[in-house]
Every structure is written in C-alpha cells, then in structure tokens.
Amino acid sequence: MLAHNQTADGNAGPALRLGHLYPDQLNVYGDRGNIITLRQRCRWRGIMLDVLPLQLGDELVPERYDMLFIGGGQDREQDEVARDLREKKSAGLRAAVEADMPVLAVCGGYQLLARYYRPAVGPELPGAAIFDAWTVHSGKEVARCVGNVALSWRESTLVGFENHGGRTFLAPGAEPLGRVLAGHGNNSEDHLEGCVYRNTFGTYLHGSLLPKNPHFADYLIQLALQRRYGIDSVEATLAPLDDSAEWQAHRAMLQRLGVS
C-alpha cells in the first residue's frame, strides 16, 4: 500500500482530480463505467479521486484537474457540446493536452477531439483538433460499425464494444491507439483503432472500456500521479490489485473473438 503521508493539500494520501466533460450530455454508452473504474481503482489504493463535472458553459481551467474524461452522446446533444467545446473549453483543453495531462476520449468524445466531423448532410463540424484525424459519416445507408472489438495495445490487448456510424481517418504521422485484431476500429479499412497524442487517448471502445482493461485504467492513473507528484515519488507508485475478475472478463472476450 501507499504511504499515507501528508500531501500539499493537507489530505492523507495522494489525491487526484478528474474533470468529467459534459456528464449530462455525453453518457450514452456506459461511460459511467469508466468513471466508476477510475474511482474504485484509486480508492482501493488509498488514492482520493475527486470527479468534477465540466458542464456546458463552464470554462476549462487546466490547473484544476489531473485527468480529463469525455464520453459519447446522441447526435443532437453532440452539436450543442461541439459548440460549447469550441467556445468555452478549447483553449484550456489544448493547454492541458500540451502539458501532458492524461485525457481519455471515448466514441463521440473522440470524434470531438479530432479536426472535424463531416455528417452525411449539413455543414462540417469543426472539432478541437487535438488529434490529426477526421471523421466522415456517409449516411444512414452505410452500415454502422457495431460489435465486439479487440486491439493490440503496447505489449498487450484492449477489448471493448464499438457502435459508430462515422469513420475516422488518421493523417499520416498520427499515432493510432492500437491495431485491430477483431472488429472494425476507426474506419473498418486500415485496421487502426483510436488515436494518441501526447497523453491524450481517443478510442471508439466502450463496453465500458476501463473495467475490462485494468492495465489501461492504471496507466492513466499512473500518468496522472507522476505528473502531479513527480515521476519517482512514492505517490506515483501504484500498488498492485487483485485483477483476476478483470482479466477473466478480458480473456473471455479475447477467446470469443478468436484472439489470444
């Protein structure tokens, strides 16, 4: 376990602050599971994780957060969110990203952090342009990318469920999150999934993503702790947890997809 020494905040043990963007609008596909997972995995190690909502109209002040999360929503709500993101949060978000804050963007949130979203009809929606990538929706006649999905990620795998009508393409040089082992990924064509820029991760995987991928959840927590407390600090050392239930669910999905 971690040493429960006093921190700068005067609390016992390390503490992290997670900014949850648009929790009321972007919460469609089990996004809550990602928050629950981050909170519990921190709690079980004596790390206090404060989840702070970033609502429509709120300014994003990077100094207030150690980590950011943005999920997926319905189309109508996405328009409203895209506008707010441009007008109220893009400068703060850009600063947080460039300062290596860990950011996780899932599904609609991933699309919003790319350069633009081009719907089948209507004008192009500019995004936050964190990722050098763009999304095209060719209309209702084109089948959605729906189903279970597995990726290679670093030396390991990620599993989840995807459900998106838009196809995302990465510019040359943009780094994908992983390679598709089973499922569609970004666009069903190039076998790439998600996008990474500095410590910002965009992905189509929900299911929810983090519960069945505890190594990815811990990677995000670790990045946040290192950034806040220094790379070699006691606080940035993650105590291991018993993840047998997590890996059982992860492996069951790999097996089912014929990936292992």
Next chain:
Amino acid sequence: MRLTFAVGRIPIEIVVMPIHQVPHSRRQNRPPIGRRARSAAAVVAGRASGALARRLRLGGGTSLPGLVANRLDPEITAYLGAQLRHGCVVVTGTNGKTTSSGLIASVLRAARLRVWRNREGANLARGITASLVIRALPTGNLRRGGNAVAVFEVDEASFPQVMRELRPRAVVVTNLFRDQLDRYGEVDTVAERWRNALADLSTTATLILNADDPAVAALADADPLVNTIYYGVDEAPAALLEGTAAGEIEVVDTRTCPRCHGPLTYSVRFYSHVGHWACPSCGFARPTPAVRARELVADGLDGMSFLLETPSGAQEAHIGLPGFYNVYNALAAAAVGLALNAPLATTITALGSFKPAFGRAERIAVGERAVRLLLAKNPTGMNETLRALATGGRIGHIMLALNDYPADGEDVSWIWDADIERLRAIVGPDTQLTVSGVRAYDLALRLKYAEIAPQHVEPEIPKALAHALAQTPAGDTLVIIPTYTALLAVRGELERQGYAPHYWEQRDVGA
C-alpha cells in the same frame, strides 16, 4: 413459388404453386385470383408452416406463420386486421409492454370481450401477422367472424410498420428509455420514428400516453386531431423513491424539452426522466392526466396498492405486481378501459386478479421452493427492479443472468449505467448470489466495482440455476434477474424439469 428459410439450424423449404400455375383442368370454375384467394393461400401456408415447426419441435418459431403468410400476401396483416370486429389495441414503449398488454387484456376480458394477443416474444411485425394468421380459417377469414378485440404488444422498432398495416382503435405508449442502442438507436431517433408513425393514426382512434415521460407525452404533437388520454402518477411517498442514484452520474434518458430542446425542470422526479416536468423555455409541461394514481403503498414483492382516479370516479386498486413502474402499467390498462367504456369497478377487479406475465415478477413453484423471475433488460428496468426488491428488505438467494444475444442487445455497456449499487440494500452477509449468462464475467466485474462479491460465477445457465436452487432451502424463494434470452433459458430449464408451462401454451391462443 419457393420459400426457403431456417428455423434454428434446420432449413425449411415450402413450395407453393400459385393458382395460375396449377394445370388448367384443376382450376375449372375457380374465381379469378383475387384478394381473398391470395389471403386464403397465405393463411393455409402460414398455418401449415406453424404446425410443421411445432410438430418438428423446432421451438420458438412463433413468428413463422406470419413470415410465410406475409411472403405470399404482403397485405395479409391489413386484410385480417380489418376483420377484427372490435378492432385492436397496440402497445409499445421501452419497458412495460408485456405487463401492460396483459393488464389491458384482463380489463377487456372482464368487460366481456374476447381478447386475442400475440404470443410472448412474437412482438415484431411478423409476430403480429402470425397471431392473426393462426386465428384465421383456410377461407382467409378470421375465426368466429372476427368477434374479438386484439391486444398487440409491439416492439418499438416494429411500431411504424405495424401502424402502417393495422388501423388500431387505441395506441398505448408506455415510456422511452435507452435500450439496446446497438439495435434501436438513440432515444431521439426512436422518438422521431414513433412521431412519424403516429401521424397517420385514424382520427377516431385514441392515443394513450404516459404524461410523466416527456418524450412520450410529446407524441400527442404528432397529430393534434387525435383524441388523447394521458395517465400519470400524481404523488408518491418518499419511501418508494429512495435509493435513486448512488452518488454517481445519474443516467437520465431525456433531459431536454421534446419541443424546443431547452432544459427540463422537475417539481418531482420518480425515476430517470419520469416525473412532473416542465420546460421553462417554451412552457410545455406535463399534461394533466385523466387517469391518475396517488397514495401508493408497496407490499414487498407481492404487489402495490393505490388510489385510482378516473373521470368516472376514484377507487382503491391493488395489483399483484411489485414496483413503482407496475403502477404505470396498471394506469395504462385503466386508460384503455376508459377508452373502451369498461366500468371502473370492472377495471379494478380485473387489475386485482391479474397474474404476473412471463418473467415479469412471475412466481413458479419448484418443488418446495419458489422461483421469482424479474426480467431486467436495460438500465431503467434494472434500477426499478432493484428498487422494488429493496422495499422487501434483504433477500437470501439471488441469481443474475446476463446474455448478449441480439434479443438482449449485444452491447452490455448498459450494466455500467444501471445502479447495481442498489443491490447493497438487498444483499446481506448471508445472501447467496449467483451470476450467470454468456456475459457472466462482465456482470461479476460490475458487481465487484459495486463492492458486492458474488459467491458463484457460472456462465452456463442450467448449471448456475441448479447451483442456485441447491443453495435455496425448502420454503424459500430464489429471485432471478435475467435478460431476455437468459429468461428464456431459465424458463426452458424449469419447463424441462416439469415446473413451468411451455411458453407458447401460456397465452390464450385460440380462445
């Protein structure tokens, strides 16, 4: 014409010879091919396919007669539906379709009407066709001269097609929640489809809407000329509303006004987005319901009592169904009773005598034990089921089963949107908790993050059920909370052991 299709893994081929291909000598003196002949052929082929499927014990195949008949005569549903002497009532919505239609059938039967329903699980368009075809004669006419009223529960995605084919005298919409996003799409998309489908409703029809669900109440905008009856809960005791949101993000499926998209405000919220709502931006607000409930009292898992108020009077009502949400189902049935002129006393009696439908708080005796089946297939359904269970205190024996077949929804993300944390009020230190289904490990993980430890995780449902029953002492009840196909698996296993009637025998076929 050659029809090939598969039931389960068994391919079936039906060869139908259209009448103009029959050798001339055999069709002397026949009338020209017409509407009736085509319908008659469709009925005969449809019924034959159903009989065959059952003879071969192919199981399930409850939509098969509809599929076959519709291939031969694409207008068969409209043709047979128009013969219903007392018309039909169509029930749709995310949750409560089956129980509401059961209660409606009970009310109409008490009002001395013959009621025909579609079979359990056959709630897609072809299931509706099948339910008419199996009640038709080889002449292409409905049995008993169509002297019946049909009550059809219709899947929310099939609703537009069914509305094109039938001209219902009453349409009930229960609620709209996120459910199987991979199959139905987002709630906004569903609401829009429903609105379009209702635009062509006959002006003599009655639209029966849940006033407390803003997305449903707004459906009256689809056609302002249609007579609308709203139902709703006027007030509920705080005790029934406890346990909402476990300090997490609360999942609410409609947050903005269906008319102007401004944010909604609530003077009281019962669950998710259901309550007394108003839009300060455009003034749209919960319509005053004609059929209302107040003074709700929960009787554990055994039922609910409330005061039912309608334009024809107020009277104490009781239903043998647990949970706040079942009061809404009873109100929907009372509203249909009102629309079809059933006396209030008849409605009250019918509600009281109703036995829970297939897997909806259904109680099955298993030797000296009992099993209580509570279907939960989406976040709101799960939340309300857990809330209903919590009113009964701790439960000794629980089995949860999560499948991800198309009928369940292939995306199990929804378990993270459900307040599984509510189980903490139900699970005690001695509770035996079994987790099963194709996605048992996902469900076990969800429980872990709610800090609830299951005793036993077994993906195979028959094995898990055997284990859970063995843990349940004589005289005790095992509460099972399955998704849809997991419910079929549990019931199938109980049937195999001789404890439950086969599901296609459970409904009033042919009455």
